[in-house]
Amino acid sequence: MDVPHADELFIGSRWVAPRSTERADVVSPFTAEVVTTLPRPVVADAEIAVTEAAAAFDGWHGLPFEERHAVVGRFCAALDKRVDEISRLWALEAGMPLRNGTELTAAASTFWNRALAQSLTAPWVEVRRTDLGDVEVRHEAIGPTVGIVAFNGPHMQFALAIVPALLAGNTMIVKLPPENRLLGYLFADAADAAGFPAGVLSILAGDADVSRYLVEHPAIDAVHFTGGTEVGTSVMHACADRVANVVLELGGKSAAIVAADADLSLTVPALVDAMAMYSGQICVAMTRILVAREIHDEVVARLVAGLRALRIGDPADPATQWGPLAAERFRERAEGYVERARRAGATVVHGGGRPAGFGGYFLEPTLLTGVTNDMEVARNEIFGPVFCVIAFDTIDEAVALANDSRYGLSGSVFTTSAETGLSVARRVRSGVFVINATFPCLAAPFGGMKQSGFGREGGPEGLFALTQMKAVTLPAA
Missing domain, CATH: 3.40.309.10 (Aldehyde Dehydrogenase; Chain A, domain 2)
Structure with a gap:
């Protein structure tokens, strides 16, 4: 098995040495046997990711949109080159049947490329005429953001949440579950090939202690969480005191x-x-x-x-x-x-x-x-x-x-x-x-009601899920 940079972690858009010697087993659900071991990200690694994301935000958000779009476009193109391997590793480490995984991976590719296309014509800035004067309405990035994704479709969540958030100008720390350790290395390899500026993107497949540290960190301005409702409520509690933005895509009993x-x-x-x-x-x-x-x-x-x-x-x-x-x-x-x-x-x-x-x-x-x-x-x-x-x-x-x-x-x-x-x-x-x-x-807005969460992914609305609106009153003519 050829795992890129198998002894390193992808933090701050670069491969770096882990801060710990701890290793984590990757276990095949099909055989219950260990197929490989990889570095286990620890809180000290997450701390570096937060520091770098905070330091990189002004520069990334301040780039002309066309330049951000070019970098994210290279990332999506690099993911497209890896779709077969994504499906194969998903089957190996998480047990997703290849017949379903291939379809879902192809769908994810469609969605991240659709987000790229839609972002070019999206109304990031528009001027509205009101009875009290003209107002410029802007959708702006929120800040350093944590995206916690689920094992049953991490690349779909890259397409529907992470890619739009990067296009909007947020710096991102993506926290994958332990069941996606190998996939995390593929996503990171694609990010490395895209050439993100320093600090903009970190990808860590960590345990609950890493998630908790990231969600509670005062420098994190937004959290996009996909997972169970019980954990989702704890994310809300952790973000409440500092009024951090939260998007929750939670469970269902459909x-x-x-x-x-x-x-x-x-x-x-x-x-x-x-x-x-x-x-x-x-x-x-x-x-x-x-x-x-x-x-x-x-x-x-x-x-x-x-x-x-x-x-x-x-x-x-x-x-x-x-x-x-x-x-x-x-x-x-x-x-x-x-x-x-x-x-x-x-x-x-x-x-x-x-x-x-x-x-x-x-x-x-x-x-x-x-x-x-x-x-x-x-x-x-x-x-x-x-x-x-x-x-x-x-x-x-x-x-x-x-x-x-x-x-x-x-x-x-x-x-x-x-x-x-x-x-x-x-x-x-x-x-x-x-x-x-x-x-x-x-392809339409996706998300829940009641305890299935709030906020939307996909469609034009999903582009703005991790943005905040600013209204600038323009001077009278």
């Missing part, structure tokens, strides 16, 4: 509503494909499947057949449809939810155990029936392969069930009635929604 008139020949394969994507380790996963009571048994039977047919195996094999979870702790968490759901009265109609013949962190796709919306398994984000089927009698009841959640990230409805589809979509309280499909359009 509901797919299957109306009585749904075309099951299209609906069930779409749901099975959605369940299979990264074994449910997707924030927009449809983990609550709300089914009209008159078709409940048929839908369950078809879902079981679809899940039974999934090919379980090595995530690096393009034919694999179901891979391992990213880490042992994620499997243990999911297993705990399944066991408690059984004790609460739910029935496991498929899965629930570890498939035979695999040494890694595998858990079978698990489908539960007899679930009520007040059960723990239907209330909390599990971030794993545990899916609940809940029956409803009317569309109004289905909408009420979908909304009876502290989360509000995504949702979907399957129906042959355009009127029903639009009515449901407009009534479900979620940041994104899909009709007769499961995965939202990330």
